[in-house]
Amino acid sequence: MNPTHEIASPSYTLNCRMNQEAAALERLCQVVRVRGFRIARMAMESSEECLEIALTLEGSRPVSMLQSQLEKLHTVIGVEVVSGAASRSRTA
Amino acid sequence: MNGSQHILEAFHRHNISTVFGYPGGCIMPLYDALVDDVDVEHVLCRHEQACALAADGYARASGRLGVCIATSGPGATNLITGVANAYLDSIPLLVITGQVPSALIGTDAFQETDILGMTLGIVKHSYLVEDAGDLPRVLEEAIGLAQSGRPGPVWIDIPKDILLSPITTAAPERPQAENRQQQCPDIREAWAMLKAAKRPLLYSGGGVSLAQAEANFRAFAEASGLPGVVTLKGIGNAGRHNPNDMGMLGMHGSRAANKAVDECDLLFVVGARLDDRATGKLDGFAPNARLIHIDTDAAEINKLRAADIAVRGDLNAILSAFTTAAEQTPLSIGDWQKQCQTWHTTGGFRAAGNEAPLTPITGPAFIRQLSGITPDNTIIACDVGQHQMWVAQYYQFAHPRHHLSSGGLGTMGFGMPAAIGAQFANRNSTVINVTGDGSFMMNAQELATIRRYNLPLKLIILDNQCLGMVRQQQELFYNNRESQINLDDNPDFVAMARAFDIPALHIERTDQIRRGIETILAYNGPMLLHVAISREENVWPIVKAGSSNREMIDEPRKTSNRKEQVA
Ligand SMILES: Cc1ncc(C[n+]2csc(CCOP(=O)(O)OP(=O)(O)O)c2C)c(N)n1
Numbered sequence: 001m002n003p004t005h006e007i008a009s010p011s012y013t014l015n016c017r018m019n020q021e022a023a024a025l026e027r028l029c030q031v032v033r034v035r036g037f038r039i040a041r042m043a044m045e046s047s048e049e050c051l052e053i054a055l056t057l058e059g060s061r062p063v064s065m066l067q068s069q070l071e072k073l074h075t076v077i078g079v080e081v082v083s084g085a086a087s088r089s090r091t092a
Numbered sequence: 093m094n095g096s097q098h099i100l101e102a103f104h105r106h107n108i109s110t111v112f113g114y115p116g117g118c119i120m121p122l123y124d125a126l127v128d129d130v131d132v133e134h135v136l137c138r139h140e141q142a143c144a145l146a147a148d149g150y151a152r153a154s155g156r157l158g159v160c161i162a163t164s165g166p167g168a169t170n171l172i173t174g175v176a177n178a179y180l181d182s183i184p185l186l187v188i189t190g191q192v193p194s195a196l197i198g199t200d201a202f203q204e205t206d207i208l209g210m211t212l213g214i215v216k217h218s219y220l221v222e223d224a225g226d227l228p229r230v231l232e233e234a235i236g237l238a239q240s241g242r243p244g245p246v247w248i249d250i251p252k253d254i255l256l257s258p259i260t261t262a263a264p265e266r267p268q269a270e271n272r273q274q275q276c277p278d279i280r281e282a283w284a285m286l287k288a289a290k291r292p293l294l295y296s297g298g299g300v301s302l303a304q305a306e307a308n309f310r311a312f313a314e315a316s317g318l319p320g321v322v323t324l325k326g327i328g329n330a331g332r333h334n335p336n337d338m339g340m341l342g343m344h345g346s347r348a349a350n351k352a353v354d355e356c357d358l359l360f361v362v363g364a365r366l367d368d369r370a371t372g373k374l375d376g377f378a379p380n381a382r383l384i385h386i387d388t389d390a391a392e393i394n395k396l397r398a399a400d401i402a403v404r405g406d407l408n409a410i411l412s413a414f415t416t417a418a419e420q421t422p423l424s425i426g427d428w429q430k431q432c433q434t435w436h437t438t439g440g441f442r443a444a445g446n447e448a449p450l451t452p453i454t455g456p457a458f459i460r461q462l463s464g465i466t467p468d469n470t471i472i473a474c475d476v477g478q479h480q481m482w483v484a485q486y487y488q489f490a491h492p493r494h495h496l497s498s499g500g501l502g503t504m505g506f507g508m509p510a511a512i513g514a515q516f517a518n519r520n521s522t523v524i525n526v527t528g529d530g531s532f533m534m535n536a537q538e539l540a541t542i543r544r545y546n547l548p549l550k551l552i553i554l555d556n557q558c559l560g561m562v563r564q565q566q567e568l569f570y571n572n573r574e575s576q577i578n579l580d581d582n583p584d585f586v587a588m589a590r591a592f593d594i595p596a597l598h599i600e601r602t603d604q605i606r607r608g609i610e611t612i613l614a615y616n617g618p619m620l621l622h623v624a625i626s627r628e629e630n631v632w633p634i635v636k637a638g639s640s641n642r643e644m645i646d647e648p649r650k651t652s653n654r655k656e657q658v659a
Contacts (some may be wrong), residue, residue, distance in 0.1 A: 022220040023208050030212050068391040074217040074237060 009058040011040065012084030016053045016070060017077040024051060024075045035069050036061045050077065095227050095255040096125035099188065102231040102263065103132050108159055108186075110135060110150065110516050112143040116163025117203055118190030121255035135516060135545065138537040140167050142509035144174020144187070145535070149510025151183050152496050153471055154517035155304055157239055159186045165203030168249070169210070173503060175245045176214040180500025181325065182302055184243035186234055191220065193253040208249050216244030224257035232264050242389040243302055276409035282384045282401045283417045286316075289358035289382070291428045294318040295341070297370075298325030298499065299363020299387060301492035303407035309362065310334075312411045315418040317425065318360065319432035321349040323370045325499045326363070328489035332468070336429060338436045342370040343635045344481040347439035350641040352432050353378050362386045363407055366396045367500070368637075376640025386410055441485040449603035453625050455482035455554055459526075461605045462552075463487040466613070470494060470522045471514045475507035475531030477561040479554040481631045483526050505534025508551065512538060515547045522550070522613065529555040529582050539592035542618045550612045551594075551620040553585055556627045564630045568645070589620040596620035 018024045025044070032039060037059035045052045059066070063081055070079045093101065099122060103111070112135045115123040126134055137143045140162045147158030158178070162171050168189040178185045192201040208220045217237055219230045227250070234246040286292055294316070300309045306329065313320060313330055321341040322329055330337035341349035350372075353359070359381045364370070371377040374396060385392075385399035386407065393402040403410055447457045459482045472487060473496040474480040480497060489495045496514060498506040511525040532553050542549050559577040566574050589596035596619065599608040605623075612619040632647040 022222065023212060023218070026209060027212050034213060062394075065391070065395060072389070072391050 009038075009060045010063075010084060011056060011058045012063045013082045014055045014057060014063075014067070014070075015080045015082055016055060017079075018051045018053065018073075019075045019077060020046065020049055020051060021075050025053075027073055027075065028053065028070065031069050031073065032057060032066065035066045037066055093259055094121070094125075095224055095250065095257050095259055096122040098227055098259045099231065099255075100125055100129050100132060102228075102235065103159070105263070106157070106235050108157060109133060111159040111161055112137055112146040112150070112513065113161030114140050114143055114163070114167060116165075116167045116190070118164040118192055118252040119161060119167070119188075119255070120163075120190070121252060122161065122188070122190070133516075134161075135512070135541070137509065137512070137541050139535065140170030141174050141505065142512075142535050142538050142541070144171045144185070145177060145503070145506050145509035146513035146516075146541075147185055148174060148178045148181075148183050148506075149473060149496055149513030150517045151178070151185060151513070152181075152510065153493055153514035155301070155493065156517065157184050157186055157235065158513065159188070161188045163190045163203065164192055164207070165205050167203075168207040169205060172211060172214065173501075174509075175211060175247065177498055177501040177503045177506060178245045179214040179216070181298065181498070182243050183245070184238040185245035186238055187215075187245055187247040189247070189249050190255065191249045191251040194222070194251040195253070197251065207247070211247055214245070215247045218247040218249070220249045221251065221254050224254045224259055225261045227254060227259055228261050228263040242299075275405075276413045277403055277405045279403055279410065279413045279417065282403050283414065285382065285384060285401055286358060286360060286414075287421065287423060290425070291356045292318055292358040292360055292423070292425065293352055293356035293381070294320035294360050294362065295323075295353070295364055296320060296326040296329045296362045297323040297364025298492070299365075299407060300326060300329045303363060303388060305363070305407040305411055306492065308408050308411035308415065312415045312418065313337075315415045316423055317429060318423070319352060319429055321345070321352060323364050323367065323499075324484055324497060326492065327484055327495045327497075328492035332488045332490045335433060338432060339441055340484050342372065342641065343637070344485065344631050344633070345370075345641070346436075346441050346485070347633055347644060347646065348432070348435035349440075350635075350644060351435050351439065353381075354642055356381050359383045360386075361399075362411070363388075365392045371396070372635050372641035372643075373639055376642055447602045449601070451602050453600060453602055453605060453623055454629055455479060455625055455631075456486050457602060458554065458605055458623060458625070459483055459486040462524075462526075462609055465606065465609050466524070467522060470524060471496065471511070471518060473507045473511035473514055473523065473525045474498075475525070475527040475534075476502045476504045477528045477531060477559070478556070478564065478629070478631045479526055479528045479531075479560075481561075482554075485631075504531040507531060508535050508538045508542075511549050511551075512541055512545075512547060515549055523547075524550045524552060526552045526554065528560060529553055529557065529579050529585070530559045532585070533582075536588070539589065539594060543592050543594060547618055548616065549618050551589070551618070552612075553620070553622050554625050555582065555585065555622060556625050556629065557582060558627055560627075560629070561631070563627075564634075567630070568634065569636060585620065585622045594618045594620055596622060598622045598624070600624040
């Protein structure tokens with residue numbers, strides 16, 4: 001058995017705002033998975049234009065790297081790390 | 093105007109005059125509209141993968157947007173490899189596919205695939221057009237997005253009914269063309285770090301030409317005098333004649349380039365993403381160096397190696413600011429420059445070979461002669477394998493857009509379609525596809541495209557009767573246990589070319605190289621040169637995947653004297 005599996009990965013809470021578009025949510029989830037994180041909890045609310053998504057994630061890689069990959073998605077308006085790491089707002 | 097006509101109108105507005113595609117059921121309305129369009133040249137390839145790769149080659153060689161078109165289902169899935177290829181090398185591509193009519197989506201209709209879902213991970217962005225009124229906006233957005241910032245493929249999937257629907261909404265106003273000379277971030281801190289370094293090294297990648305920053309890059313390289321290494325995609329950044337350019341680093345890089353990275357105290361990274369094929373094991377990469385990372389894409393900074401200083405923004409503006417600084421206060425790195433030049437002389441790839449005339453041809457000997465004979469503006473499209481590495485090592489490129497190589501995905505079969513695309517983008521340039529016997533067969537059907545459009549392309553097969561790159565790794569790292577690499581039952585390539593009405597020539601001895609190359613170059617039309625090379629030839633040096641670049645393995649018979657010169 002791989003001993004690293006027994007060590008709990010750090011957990012983070014992220015708030016993500018996206019435009020309503022086909023496959024918006026799939027895109028978000030795929031980036032989270034491919035960049036090495038696991039979704040522990042997810043809540044979403046949708047308004048006319050936007051999706052507001054709260055994510056609790058686990059993963060051993062730096063969360064800032066995930067944040068910058070999510071911010072690259074065209075449908076993403078903003079990503080905020082609210083706990084688990086120093087919060088950083090989106091740069092231009 | 094219907095949806096299809098609207099797409100063509102968008103092409104006109106954006107000066108898109110060449111597209112690569114293949115028709116079928118759900119995209120037929122667009123093909124019907126093409127019948128009446130005299131301004132858009134549609135190039136029919138013989139496989140959708142080749143359409144995407146040709147569009148990619150077109151974009152790489154020209155810096156313009158590549159466009160490919162296919163039908164739903166198998167047409168769309170056949171595009172996937174080509175689109176992934178463009179994604180990993182940040183090539184601007186517009187991909188248009190037909191989809192089953194809106195009402196049939198989700199019913200497992202004939203030729204329905206969820207292409208949007210399948211391709212999320214290989215596009216910069218993608219759209220499924222759900223409302224005809226959205227089409228004008230989506231097209232504008234997609235064309236802009238594919239080419240802006242860090243470029244990449246953007247895919248639009250359009251249901252057949254929308255291709256036929258009347259479009260009443262107008263295309264949105266085009267935003268004013270961005271001024272390329274954008275505001276420059278503050279470089280003072282980075283300049284101070286560079287100025288203080290004793291052994292600074294310029295490390296550049298494909299980002300330089302993606303940002304169309306070649307001129308500013310060269311101005312900076314010259315003003316600073318920094319010794320430089322390049323990644324596979326950065327080859328040509330410094331031109332043919334920069335004495336400080338040490339060529340490619342990494343797995344098959346030169347001993348000199350890897351040595352310089354190992355010894356430098358500052359790595360000045362421009363438009364490169366520190367890919368594992370270039371860095372080797374990260375722990376051992378540039379162990380004594382601080383790092384300044386210059387890139388357009390924020391997500392590349394600190395991704396694999398923490399930057400001491402990051403400068404993010406438009407490469408043109410940033411490089412020109414550094415050039416001004418270097419002109420005002422030149423760097424004093426004379427000893428380090430000399431040291432690098434010595435390493436390059438003894439451990440670089442430029443050294444001329446002295447092959448005896450009657451001996452079998454080797455890959456390096458052939459590429460060195462090709463480099464010497466071909467004109468400066470020659471475009472070389474490679475496939476993937478040993479031949480690709482010999483081109484990277486021994487061909488002297490004048491410009492990065494002359495070297496078309498599938499870097500990120502390493503797609504066998506890239507070369508011929510990419511060369512086709514490049515020839516359409518540069519009708520008067522000499523375009524050569526250098527390929528291996530394995531790669532050639534991956535898109536060999538495109539001989540028909542070359543013939544149909546009578547493209548004056550030159551095809552060179554370095555035929556070692558095997559999957560050479562895999563054979564080499566099996567020899568070196570799998571106890572020489574050869575597994576499924578033998579191709580000694582290859583077809584007769586000369587006869588095969590002739591079957592497509594493309595003349596062909598066979599050579600096998602060193603003294604035939606020059607005549608062979610000159611003959612195909614002089615021929616007014618497409619021609620194939622079949623070059624028999626040894627099955628046992630390896631690409632040297634090599635770093636085992638996962639090892640540090642310091643652990644380069646050199647050609648056994650050269651090991652003893654190389655050690656003295658460079659180590
Ligand atoms: C589509 C695809 N399949 C498999 C590979 C793995 N691969 C990399 S190099 C290579 C051998 C290439 O053989 P050839 O084209 O004859 O070139 P050579 O190495 O002999 O010069 C293979 C199979 C790949 N890169 N692309």
